[in-house]
Amino acid sequence: MSTHHAPSHSEASSQSSDPVGRKGKIGVRVVGRPDSLEQRVYLPEVIRGLGVTAKHFFANLFSRKYTVTVEYPEQKLKYPERNRGLHRLMLRDDGHVRCVACMLCPTVCPAHCITIVPEETGNKSEKRPRIFEIDELRCVVCGLCVEACPCDAIRMDSGVHAPAVDYRGDAIQTKIDMLKRGTQSVATQGGVGADWREKQPTVKQYDPPK
Amino acid sequence: MTDSILMFLAEHTAVAALLKLVLLVLGFVMPLASLSTWAERRQSAMMQDRLGPNRASIGPVKLWGILHFVADAIKMMFKEDVVPAKVDRFLFALAPVMAIAPVLITFAVIPFGPDLCVGQVMSVVTDPAMCKATIPLQVARMDVGMLFYFALASLAVYGTTLAGWASYNKWSLLGGLRASSQMMSYEVCMGLSLMGVFLVYGSLEPNAIVAAQGSSILNWGIFTQPLAFILFFTAAIAETKRAPFDLPEGEPELIGYFVEYSGMRFGIFFLAEFIETIFLAAVVTTVFLGGWQIPGLDSSGFGSFHLPHLVVVLLQVVVWSLKILFLCWLQLLIRWTLPRFRPDQLMRLGWKQLLPLSLLNIIVTAAVVLWRSGGK
Ligand code: SF4
Ligand code: SF4
Numbered sequence: 382m383s384t385h386h387a388p389s390h391s392e393a394s395s396q397s398s399d400p401v402g403r404k405g406k407i408g409v410r411v412v413g414r415p416d417s418l419e420q421r422v423y424l425p426e427v428i429r430g431l432g433v434t435a436k437h438f439f440a441n442l443f444s445r446k447y448t449v450t451v452e453y454p455e456q457k458l459k460y461p462e463r464n465r466g467l468h469r470l471m472l473r474d475d476g477h478v479r480c481v482a483c484m485l486c487p488t489v490c491p492a493h494c495i496t497i498v499p500e501e502t503g504n505k506s507e508k509r510p511r512i513f514e515i516d517e518l519r520c521v522v523c524g525l526c527v528e529a530c531p532c533d534a535i536r537m538d539s540g541v542h543a544p545a546v547d548y549r550g551d552a553i554q555t556k557i558d559m560l561k562r563g564t565q566s567v568a569t570q571g572g573v574g575a576d577w578r579e580k581q582p583t584v585k586q587y588d589p590p591k
Numbered sequence: 592m593t594d595s596i597l598m599f600l601a602e603h604t605a606v607a608a609l610l611k612l613v614l615l616v617l618g619f620v621m622p623l624a625s626l627s628t629w630a631e632r633r634q635s636a637m638m639q640d641r642l643g644p645n646r647a648s649i650g651p652v653k654l655w656g657i658l659h660f661v662a663d664a665i666k667m668m669f670k671e672d673v674v675p676a677k678v679d680r681f682l683f684a685l686a687p688v689m690a691i692a693p694v695l696i697t698f699a700v701i702p703f704g705p706d707l708c709v710g711q712v713m714s715v716v717t718d719p720a721m722c723k724a725t726i727p728l729q730v731a732r733m734d735v736g737m738l739f740y741f742a743l744a745s746l747a748v749y750g751t752t753l754a755g756w757a758s759y760n761k762w763s764l765l766g767g768l769r770a771s772s773q774m775m776s777y778e779v780c781m782g783l784s785l786m787g788v789f790l791v792y793g794s795l796e797p798n799a800i801v802a803a804q805g806s807s808i809l810n811w812g813i814f815t816q817p818l819a820f821i822l823f824f825t826a827a828i829a830e831t832k833r834a835p836f837d838l839p840e841g842e843p844e845l846i847g848y849f850v851e852y853s854g855m856r857f858g859i860f861f862l863a864e865f866i867e868t869i870f871l872a873a874v875v876t877t878v879f880l881g882g883w884q885i886p887g888l889d890s891s892g893f894g895s896f897h898l899p900h901l902v903v904v905l906l907q908v909v910v911w912s913l914k915i916l917f918l919c920w921l922q923l924l925i926r927w928t929l930p931r932f933r934p935d936q937l938m939r940l941g942w943k944q945l946l947p948l949s950l951l952n953i954i955v956t957a958a959v960v961l962w963r964s965g966g967k
Contacts, residue, residue, distance in 0.1 A: 424821070427929065434638045434928045441637040450642040 465522050465537040468515050468554060469562035474570045478560060480534035482508040486526035494519035495526060513556040517543045533568045535559075597709045601724040611730045615698055619912065624865040627919060629660040631865075634920070635927040667858035675759060675851050682757035687852070687859035690750025693743045694866045700736040701873045702798040704728030704883050704908040705890065712901040717891045728883075728908065729798050736796045737789070740874065741782055744830065748774040750863070751832070751839060755848035766848035769934065770832060770839030776941040777829040777836075783949040784822035787956035788878050791815050801882030808886040812879035818952045820879045822945055827874070828922065829941070831867040835929035838937060872918035880914050883907040 415421050440446035451458055460466070471479045482499035500511035520543075527537050539562045546552045573580065600607040629644065633656065636643025645656035652658070674683065708722040716722070733739055748771050755767015789795055791812075792803040804811045813820045829836040840847035849860045876882055885907060892898035898906075932940065 427925075430928050431924055435924060437640060438634065438638045438924070441640060447640040448637075448642060449640050452642070 460540055463538075464540065465524050465527075466539040467517065467537070467541045467543055467562065468520075468526070468559050469536050469539045469564075470513065470556065470559040471534050471536060471566040472560070472563045474565060478509055478513075478534070478556070478563075479532055479566055480510050480513060480530075481532060482510045483531060485529040485531065486535055489525045489529040491523060491525065492519045492521045510556060513559065515554045515559070516552060517554055518546075518549055518552040532572075533566045593712070594710055597707070597712070597726065598724065601709045601726050607726055608730050611728070612699065615701075615703060615730065616695060619703075620695070620698060620866060620869055623869055623915075623919070624862055625660045625664060626657070627865040627868065627923075628663055628861065629657060630919075631923055631926075632659070634923050638924070638927050664858075667855050670854040672854035672856060673851075677759040678851065679757040679759070682753050683851075684856075686750050686754035686757060687856045687863075688750075689753055690747060691859050691863040691866065693746040693750075694863055694870050697740050697743045697870060698873070699730040700733065700740055700797050701870075701877060702727070702729035702801055702882055703911050704904055705802075707904055708900055713899050715891050715897045716900040716903075719890045727798065728904070732796065732798060734796050736798075737785065737800075737878075738795055741778070745774070745778055747863075747867070750860075751848045754852065754860070758848070758851040760851050762845045763848050763850045766839045766841065766845045766850070769841070769845075770848055773832070773836065773838060773937060773941075774830055776938060777826040777945075780826040780941060780945040780949050781823060781830060783946065783953060784819045784826060785878065786949075787816050787819045787952045788812055790953070790956050790960050797877045797882070801877055801884060804881045804884055806881075806884050806887055806889050808881070811881040811884070816879070816952070816956070818948065819956075820875075822949050822952065823878070824875060826941070826945055827871045828925065829937070831864065831871055831922075833864065833868065833922070834926045835931050836937065837931055838934055841931075868919060868922050869915065872915045872922065875918055876911065876914045880918075883911040885910050 415426075419425050437447055441448050473479050480497075482497055484497060484499075487493070487495040487497055494516040496512060496514045496516075497510045498512040499508040502509050522537075524537055526535050541562065543552065600610065633643040633645070643656070644659045645653075647656055647658040647662045648654075649658060674680065706719055706722070706725040706727050708716050708719060709724040709726060711722065719725070751770035751774070752767045755763045755765070755770065758764070788800065792800045794800055794803065800812075808814070832839050839845075840849075849857055852860060887893050888903065888906065890900070890903060892903060
């Protein structure tokens with residue numbers, strides 16, 4: 382012990398101007414080696430430590446004074462607004478799936494966990510997904526699919542997190558599962574028309590500074 | 592009817608010993624050990640401002656999660672028992688047995704109550720020495736009691752070392768080596784620190800030590816031998832291989848001598864650790880906390896307030912178990928408060944601090960005892 386605490390003397394004296402032992406600008410607190418006999422005997426400090434833990438033990442035992450545990454299924458914390466939960470597929474005004482099977486989300490998905498099989502809708506200008514599955518065990522919850530979607534068809538704001546499953550297959554979310562969480566999108570049905578640029582309020586001509 | 596049964600037991604000591612052993616081990620030690628597995632998790636949680644396991648239930652019966660120990664036991668028993676390919680199968684199977692058997696056997700020397708006066712259970716007994724027939728509430732009364740305990744306790748090191756050696760795994764081997772060096776170092780100090788107590792009470796026999804401490808609290812070992820109490824408690828905690836002396840296990844880096852064990856074989860090591868804790872509590876109770884003695888209570892009752900013999904004995908057995916419960920709680924508190932030692936700090940504490948102090952304790956105690964007895 383004697384060899385170990387030798388350097389601490391110089392350290393202790395260099396910071397003697399600061400009574401709390403704060404040193405430097407970022408507030409690192411330099412704690413010296415145990416120097417006093419009381420600390421080196423170890424026992425009084427042990428008893429003090431036991432006092433701290435015993436205090437917490439009894440306070441938590443009788444009144445849960447310091448207990449911070451959230452008992453999950455009964456108590457739930459509110460998720461932050463931008464929390465990414467299980468995916469959901471949004472609905473059109475008539476209740477059909479908004480997705481047009483454009484394949485942007487499976488393309489961008491870094492985990493390759495989105496499977497879409499498109500089908501004809503009868504409407505010549507549109508497709509829709511016949512199969513839309515996301516393997517939640519492979520999903521890395523990056524949210525890129527939501528970013529990529531051009532028609533607000535897929536979202537992760539369901540507030541539901543991926544449940545524990547017994548079999549891996551059970552973690553695959555099907556189209557029906559995701560549609561059940563879906564709601565009508567606030568985006569204008571069918572877009573605002575091909576001439577949306579012209580319809581924008583005219584802005585002042587760009588005038589570069591000279 | 593009761594009297595004739597007690598008489599039979601007083602005459603047939605072997606039957607009585609068997610009965611007491613079963614009662615003590617199956618009725619007290621094993622339930623307490625399995626409860627400790629839950630208590631440890633729950634208590635550590637409370638100390639760390641968490642809640643801990645509180646959910647296991649049978650239907651609506653929840654009991655603060657006490658049933659977790661049942662769930663744990665079922666889990667242990669139904670888990671796959673993996674035996675790695677290159678282990679020494681015989682030693683691998685022997686090690687858990689070697690770890691748990693000594694600690695269970697040593698309970699034989701612990702007195703859990705005073706001698707029961709057969710035939711006078713309902714009357715007031717003023718002088719237990721006048722009893723015609725007695726049943727000692729201790730499985731084996733041997734003059735070498737505490738030596739027997741030391742001899743058997745040192746066998747426990749075989750369990751850990753064999754487990755480390757037989758596993759054919761370098762981490763278990765390291766854990767086993769750490770265990771053997773640690774247990775051997777601290778055994779020295781354990782033995783020497785109790786020497787002072789033997790000098791003061793003049794006996795190696797646990798029940799005689801308890802009887803000598805009497806019902807006056809100032810005559811208990813913790814007051815006559817305070818230094819020995821601290822030394823023994825420290826060394827004995829090191830002997831149980833639990834934090835702050837859990838180097839053989841070393842959860843973050845080694846996982847310990849039992850890293851290759853699974854299922855109930857691991858469960859046995861786990862249980863052995865808790866039984867050692869209870870046993871340590873029992874020894875400390877016996878030697879330092881007056882065993883089954885209650886302050887102010889002698890064999891006829893509290894002073895002039897007389898109580899029937901049976902009530903006195905029952906009270907004393909209950910208080911004995913309460914003392915053990917308290918010490919188990921204290922050990923859990925220590926285990927979850929103090930950080931682990933480095934191996935060199937461990938050796939320094941054992942050989943350079945505890946050992947000289949225990950030698951000093953013997954010398955001073957011997958001198959005082961000699962001076963008190965007038966040099967005879
Ligand atoms: S969140 Fe990321 S990983 Fe998950 S499905 Fe969307 S793009 Fe793929
Ligand atoms: S990006 Fe949107 S519209 Fe395109 S396939 Fe994915 S969910 Fe459907």
